[in-house]
Amino acid sequence: MKPATSLNNVVICRRCDAALSKPNIQPGHKAICPGCGALLFELKKNPMERTMAVSLAGLLLFFPAILLPMIGVSAAGAHNEASLIDCIVILLNSGYHIVALIVFLFTIAIPIVHLLAAFYIAVAVHFNKISQSLLVFFRSYHVLDSWTMLHVFFLGVIVSIYKIVDLAELTVGGGLISFVLLLICSTLVSVTLDHYYVWEKMEQALED
Amino acid sequence: MEAENQQCPRCHRTFSTRKINSLSHTFAWTIAALVMLVPANLYPMMIYYTLGKPEASTILEGIATFVQFGMYPVAIVIFIASFVVPLAKIIGLFILMYHAKRASKLTVKQQGQLYHIVEFLGPWSMLDVFVVAIMAAVVNLGFLSSIEAAKGITYFGLMVVFTMLAAESFDARLLWDVQKDDVQKDDVQKENSQNENTCKHPPQPPSDVGLNQASQHDSP
């Protein structure tokens, strides 16, 4: 059987799998699934420029967020502070290789690749350099989405602060501030990267 | 099946309406997670040294300590993230797998919601692993007080990863099949074994759903 040609006029709801005919909407508007109320797609203004800026900022923020100390404690003259990298190194040194790998993957490796992929996609779509490899990138971007855990790590920092506060004197380092900014950037990337827009552009480019 | 050789016009992958062997993969990951849940709760997550005296605590003991000291907000957050959520995820996965096989009292919509909750909660139960990693790195004041990670954390981390893999390998569309009609069950299983790739954008307009007009909303 040949691929259905009329598919360009069909949208599938990602939540309830309903097949709907594609509504014509103006930029700045949203299309909503009548069945379950989920967002079908949205037309934003300049979506790619925003994604580029935000993902680049996020990538740059990774260095201070990982390397600078996040929180420090001091009590009775003794002082200690730790960065995100320190957390992983200490786990490795005490023999918890699997846990160290889990922390590394979910807070550093996957978020970096996720941001890189978003940046590459935004640049490629913006400058109309669309190739088959972009498809691979875009697909892996979707897969990585659920494995990025920056937000969970941040909640972990807050819980730790709450736990330590009674124990010793606490200082907040530049690492934590960078990390919060990084978290904001990575959240904004998910918001600004317009999947619908990217697919439309890719489809147009690959058909020619 | 006719759908076999169709290609997605967007991502150019061969269509398959399903993930292959979705149920058995989900089942395997869920069992693995269930097995990890036991040592994760029995072994201590971290060891806390005060003036050289070690004190180990499991997840539940840690929560009990918070309650004792009256730190209720943290106690509730930890209790939900590291005890209720992992357990609920595993139970939720079993419920979904059970209903993928037979019709149930739950409506398809409710089951779909259950699936999305299980999927959404996934990453959040990693909280305790991160807390232990941070505490072990930060609280290191020599003889005065220090914290070390303990055995339980490995099992706990693996358990969270396994439940996430279970949720990811579950094909939510299995839930619709049962309700649509029980007779076609055999066809579904045939399809399961035939198709190889999964397409991110399954167009496959279902004949019995029909094309409704999507409604339009202004953005805020």
Ligand SMILES: [Zn+2]
């Ligand atoms: Zn829907």
